[in-house]
Amino acid sequence: MxxxxxxxxxxxxxxxxxxxxxxxxxxxxxxxxxxxxxxxxxxxxxxxxxxxxxxxxxxxxxxxxxxxxxxxxxxxxxxxxxxxxxVGSDTAAVTKVDAPHPAEVGADRIANAVAAAELYGAPSIVVDFGTATNLDVVDARGYYIGGAIAPGIGISMDALSSRAAKLASVPMEVPAHAIGRNTVEAVQVGIVMGTAAMAEGLVGRIRRELGETGRNAQVIATGGLAGVVANCTEVFDHVDQQLTLQGIRLIWERMQE
CATH class of the missing domain: 3.30.420.40 (ATPase, nucleotide binding domain)
Structure with missing residues (x-):
């Protein structure tokens, strides 16, 4: 195994x-x-x-x-x-990366791109909600071509609570409305809905930059908080918590061929 x-x-x-x-x-x-x-x-x-x-x-x-x-x-x-x-230095021959400096591309992003193309088709856009929120873009050829990196939900929450003494730790839950009626709801709107809105905006811009093929790009959410964010947006076609692990498996299998 x-x-x-x-x-x-x-x-x-x-x-x-x-x-x-x-x-x-x-x-x-x-x-x-x-x-x-x-x-x-x-x-x-x-x-x-x-x-x-x-x-x-x-x-x-x-x-x-x-x-x-x-x-x-x-x-x-x-x-x-x-x-x-x-993944990365040992596996470059079996992965498709079209970037100016391929060695600088994170191994998790390579794995996401491989799994997205193999399991959901190309082009595709992966939004990975981890320590950072990464957007990984696979073009119509199946190549990873780049993306975006933003502060993750945890980082944003830590920064907010450390700079605003009255804001205690807030549970990462989807608020019922976009207008928070108290401090906890307001933070949840800003952090959770705000992250979803960022994903929607960046996915829309990426689709436009991909051109005609971008209209059919599959959008996959992954990472620890993917399920939470996905509950307040319709931008995702799939939620796959194991996408990165599946990408690692697929890369390993290619190495054996």
Whole structure:
């Protein structure tokens, strides 16, 4: 089985695949101090929770934005005695990236682009609600061509509460109306609906820049808060929380061909 790792700045998503089937998935905080031994113990606990043996893992594929943890995850692969592939530098030959500096494109964005094109068709636009809100654009040829990066919902909320002492932590829920009737609702409108409105505006601009093909571009939401934001906009054709993990799997499979 393939163990796919999507290492974000805030959370790490882990998926266990048997062929194309996602057998099980987990999320854990991204801790920059973790060693390979601590990561190994975490994995052991997750697998034991569902009665799965770590011995069933035959390969580990990794996409990450935290360089110092790359070495530790590679060490986990060594401990498990399985091959390790890093999306990006190891996989450029099987991915389509049309950017001035391909090496600068985040591995998660490459994985999103591959999965979007393979599973939903091209052109497509991925909106990934993680630590940052990323928009990844795949053109009609199936190539990743760029996108946008904006502060994520968590970052926006942290910045607001740290600069405005009267604003306590507000639950990330969809407000009933665009006019907040109290402070909590007003913050939810600004953060959640505001993020949805940003996505709508940027998707519209991207469609226009793609030209005639952009009118039929599929728009996919992914990331930890995708479900929340998707509940207050109709801009998304699909919500796929596992898109990045699926992209890692697809890239791994291409490497084996």
């Amino acid at each position: 393939l163990l796919a790792i999507d290492l974000g700045n805030t959370q790490t998503a882990i998926g266990l695949f048997n062929g194309s089937e996602l057998v099980q998935s987990w999320r854990m905080p991204t801790d920059h101090t973790f060693t390979k031994d601590e990561l190994h113990v975490r994995l052991l606990g997750y697998f034991q929770m569902y009665g799965i043996s770590l011995a069933q893992v035959s390969a580990l594929a990794f996409a990450g934005v935290v360089p110092q943890l790359l070495r530790e995850w590679r060490g986990v692969a060594v401990q498990l005695g399985v091959p390790f592939v890093q």
